[in-house]
Amino acid sequence: MERPDLPFPKVMLFDWHGTLVNTHEAMYQAIEEMLSQVDELDLVRHLRPEAEAKTKEDEKLLRYIRIFRHLHPRVLAEQRISRTDIFDALFGENEEANAIAHHAYNECYRNHYGKVYPFQDGVYDYLCYLKKLGIKIGVVTNRSREFLDHELAHIDNGRWKNLFDTSLCGNEARRYKPAPDPLIEAIESLDESVGKEVWYVGDSLTDMITASKADITSIFYNGALWDAEWFEYTFSVVDHDKHRPDHIVHSFDDLIDQVEAAQGPIDSSLTAQRPARLAPLQPPPPREEPDWHPALAKLTYPRVVLFDWHATLVDTLDAMYHAVDDMLKELRELGLLDHLVEPDHCKSPDDMRLVEYVRDNLSLHPKIKLDRKISRTDIFEILFADNQAAKQLAHQGFTKHYRKYYGTALPFEPKVKQVLEGLRGLGLTVGVITNRDREFFVHELNTIDGDGWADLFDTDICGDDTVKRKPHPDQVFKAADNLDIPLGADVWYVGDSTTDVIAAKSAGITSVFFNGALWDQPWLNKIFPGNERYPHKPDVVVNDFSEFWAMMLSCRRKHHEKLATDESQ
Known part of the structure; x- marks a missing residue:
């Protein structure tokens, strides 16, 4: 990629942010x-x-x-x-x-600027050395003048202020980069001619395009530590091939080496003034994430994406908690008080405290209702564990009271509908699996966002559509029958509760835990211990729909790359 036979620069112009400074x-x-x-x-x-x-x-x-x-x-x-x-x-x-x-x-x-630092140690000394070699130096940036002047006055306690022979900002040029105008105007301000004896040092593809269009020497400053594969990919695209940098430097020591090589023998009194070499820039240490983090999870690109409804796609928390509390007041009349799980069968101390509070007060603890993090289905799982008959009665009691409160369902996040439309735009099948009874789900589905979301789903399975509700996988099986698809890793189920994870893993599909409640890592480790008694863990955890969409696009890209590789073999 590089063309190392470069002319000695009469002028060296620099990008500002990401090259000379860090803002x-x-x-x-x-x-x-x-x-x-x-x-x-x-x-x-x-x-x-x-x-x-x-x-x-x-x-x-x-x-x-x-x-x-x-x-x-x-x-x-x-x-x-x-x-x-x-x-x-x-x-x-x-x-x-x-x-x-x-x-x-x-x-x-204007609301954020102020802090500015040299991009790497010793930048000021390197710039001073370039001037001692007889090179005119300047800054050409898309930054506005008010910001550049402020940052020049403050960086290194202001000693950069009179360092440059010229500077030209985005709001002063005829056009912003990647148009060549800023570079050409800066060169003209120095009474120099455009040509290869002018170098432009920048950190971005845009900088290289700008230098190429101006027909001057382009030097890519790789302060971001992109690898060789990134450069080959970025500059192999048809539109970018002609803008490949003339040289890539990974530090200011590399830049000075290239200048000295271009000049030839240098007077020893000058070389003695060269700044001492510094250790190479190092990438930040890799972040350690659990294996269900989106950056690490090994996922199969989906054909089908199924969603939970409440607390994943929509928010009906107020009505839900009111109805749960009303049902808990009737535990004795429903014959369910004696079916509350015994303390030694609880998954965690927190679960045990929830059961004890319900047993003593016949209501949810105020903190649970304030936090709004745990679903109705998870509450019933904690209270009754594997007792299917008790859970069925609890759901029936909840349904009776929910009729008093339901009606308003809001998107859980502002862009949920666009995500659903985006998934369909990618050619994926989309559905809903919810423990909500159909009478409530249909009302909410047809009224949310005013016009409803009924046209966004290829199937919907409600709690009263099957004999057993989540965490049993019956609803997943019914969705697969409706869609006439086999179940496997290319079917994803996205939900906010442990019961959603259990249902997905029991059905043999990919479990995406939607952490809209923003549980921290210790809590996630607690509710998904992955031990013999509680083996089910999500395949991946996402905190919001933007993270989900980012993960989906990344998975899609890897899927298409694999297909292309397989076809070429």
Whole structure:
């Protein structure tokens, strides 16, 4: 990829963020805030069609932002991709949309900017050494002048302020990068000519495109520590092949080495002033996650995705807790008080305390109703364990009281409907399995979001459609019969309770635990111990629908890559 025979630079221009300095935290906060405004900014209509995305990553980013109006969790976690690259993926060369996006970003950035650090140790000393070699240096950035000047005044206690021979910001150029205008204008401000004796050092694909269009030398600063496979993939795409960097450097020591190689013999008095070499940059240590974390889970791409209803797709918690409490007041009349599980049969001390409180007070503990984390089905599982007859009576009692309260079902998250539509857009079969009785489910299904969601599901199985409810797998089996499909790992069941996990694993399908209640890791380990008595554990845990969608797209990509590999063999 690299072309190492480079001319000695008369001018070296640098990108700012991600190359010379680190302002990641403020930048990503501002992008997230700006993306939440794309509707009111009328930018949705300017988003590139996914079919026109330049790379698979761009396609995934587009689809994710189109649904959730914020960045993919992995992008936020890695903090490797620049603001300009994000906007290029979203809007391409649409100058109107880019101008609106950059202006909105600047408005948001005012709420977050301030902290700025050298991207690596010794940057100031390296820049001073370049000047001693007779090289004019400058900054060309899409950042606005007010932010650059503020950051120049504060970084390293202000000693960078008078370091550069020129600087040009995005709001000063005729067009933003990746248009070549900012580089050309900066070179002209130094009374120099455009050519290969001008180097542009940047950390992004956009920077390389900008340098290529300006017909100057492009140097990719790999501060994000992308591997060789990333470079080969990124610059092998047809539109990007002609913008391959002239050279890749992994540190400022590498950059100085390349400059010295281009110059030839250097006076020993100068080389003695070269900054001491520093240890190479190191990637952050890998995060340790449980094997059910989305980043680690080994999942089969689904043909069918089945969902629980309450506390997964919709929120009916107020009505549910009212009805459970009313039913618990009648435990004695229903003949269920004597069927409460014995303490030594409880899964955990917390379960034992719940049973004891119900036995003594015939109601739920106030903290349970305040936390709104545990489902009706899980409550009944804790109270009656494997006693199917007792659970059946409890569900009947609940149903009687639920008629007094039900009516309003709200989407559990604002973008749930778009996720369901997105799954169908991927060609997947989508269904619902719920312990809710059909009379309530049908009402909620047809009234949620005003127009209802009935057209989003290929099948729905309710608690009174089978003899046994979850955690028994009967409802899963009935869904498979309705869809005329075999059960296996390519059928996913997404639910928020231990009973959903048990039903899925008992049926031999993939269990996705939807942790909308945001249980912490110790609690998850407690409710899914994976021991002989309680062997069922989810295949993966997701905390919200944005994480679920990110996982789905990643799984889809791996699936298509495997298919392509298999076809080529």
